[in-house]
Amino acid sequence: MDARSSMHVVMLPWLAFGHILPFTELAKRIARQGHRVTLFSTPRNTRRLIRIPPELAEHIRVVDIALPRVERLPEDAEASIDLPSDDLRPHLHVAYDAAFAGKLSEILQEPYPGKPDWVVIDYAAHWAPAAAARHGVPCAFLSLFSAAVVVFYGPAEGLMGRGRYARVKPEQLTVVPDYVPFPTTVAYRGLEARESFTLVLAPDESGMSDGYRFGKCIAESQLVGIRSSAEFEPEWLQVVGGLYQKPVIPVGLFPPPPTQDIGGHKAALQWLDGQPRRSVVYAAFGSEAKLTSAQLQAIALGLEASGLPFLWAFRQPVDANEGESGLPEGFEERIDGRGLVCRGWVPQTRFLAHESVGGFLTHAGWNSIIEGLARGVRLVLLPLVFDQGLNARHLTEKKISVEVPRDDEDGSFAPKDIAAALRKVLVEEGCEVFGDKAEVLAVLFGNDEMNDQCVRDFLKCMLEYSRQHQGAL
Secondary structure, eight states: OOTTSOOEEEEEOOSSHHHHHHHHHHHHHHHHTTOEEEEEEOHHHHHHHOOOOGGGTTTEEEEEOOOOOOTTSOTTOOSGGGOSSGGGHHHHHHHHHHHHHHHHHHHHTSOTTTSOSEEEEOTTOTTHHHHHHTTTOOEEEEEOSOHHHHHHHOOHHHHTTOSTTOOOSGGGGGSOOTTOOSOOOOSOOHHHHHHHIIIIISOOTTSSOHHHHHHHHHHHOSEEEESSOTTTOHHHHHHHHHHHTSOEEEOOOOOOOSOOOOTTOHHHHHHHHTSOTTOEEEEEOTTTOOOOHHHHHHHHHHHHHHTOOEEEEEOOOTTOOTTOOSSOTTHHHHTBTTEEEEESOOOHHHHHHSTTEEEEEEOOOHHHHHHHHHTTOEEEEOOOSTTHHHHHHHHHHTTSEEEOOOOTTTOOOOHHHHHHHHHHHHTSTTTHHHHHHHHHHHHHHTOHHHHHHHHHHHHHHHHHHHHHSTTOO
16 A cells, blocks of 8 residues: 555444444544545444534445344343443443454455555454454554553553453552552542452453453554543653553544534523523533432432532433432422433533533543533543543542542442532632633643644554555564
């Protein structure tokens, strides 16, 4: 392939909203640089999530792949949000592996120009690098986690359960690894460590752990892209390259533009229009965490006790009985006029971009952090699962946000602590420091030119690698 030519890039996101959406956003940015993209998805996820602008339709092909029937997997489950409980995630992995590996094998055997020049993979596609290499095609692993998070989890060998940095018990996740050359608080706490060890590092019914999938993707890919920027976490990015012993490129933060259709939420936007600038708390907890009634009650009472206007993207608790609202009795009557509870899908980027929204009570998922900071919104973090505790430590030690404390044994949190954190960030004396930080970071996170330059740098590395290693795989 000539280094001046355009590429055909195949992209394989994992089946979670927080993975499909950023992969799609990156696909658009790659296409705008003149390259062709084939994006793997499933029919239901394409309908729900993937919107390709007409001007990019010739450059982006979305391939819908039907998942096979897998025991215990609900019939319409095509993303993690569709699973009634986390213990069904391994079954979604099994379906993903079978369907997506088969389709990748097909496309790798297509004659030029259908055959890809690169395959860009998410953590779950551990089989992709070897399959691509058999056809002389290189792979790039795209981390949708920050550099701080991937540094904490360590080298590929350790993620696969081998060598000095293998974590074999939860307590090892509560200490900063000795290869981090600077002081930091980025580590899990007790309950987080126990949950993350089970969810990430312990083998599941798919036959391997998520950590093993991560490690294999990193070890066998030719390049690694990190959804981050050198301006935001240079110290962590410097460590990643040494850990992985291969090129690591920050691909930018690429927040989605606030152009979503508002669906049935016109009234909510009109309500926001009537609120003072930067006064409203937007509360949302992502698509992965499955909150209980007790947790949602605490959040509701915390929002109420804060005295601040708020808009809450509410999802039913996993343990609610049919007909139950999941909210404290009389809550919506008490907060009438001051707070809004929006059910079902909400246009999050539209809400965060509204000038009346000043604070974001969030689970500290990397997607939501990026979306909030790109719009200059102050953050209050309530981490729940996966990388979220690490993100919360990272941002809090940078004095970007405030974290709501949780009980280290049972993970509970108190309404008064939610209220106190929100007031500290938005209205109490000294809150201006959080506003100043948010404004500075909005210039960085929301800078389209910087984000596009990171994508160009990533593509340049891919082109250069292909030129130097033509036929070597």
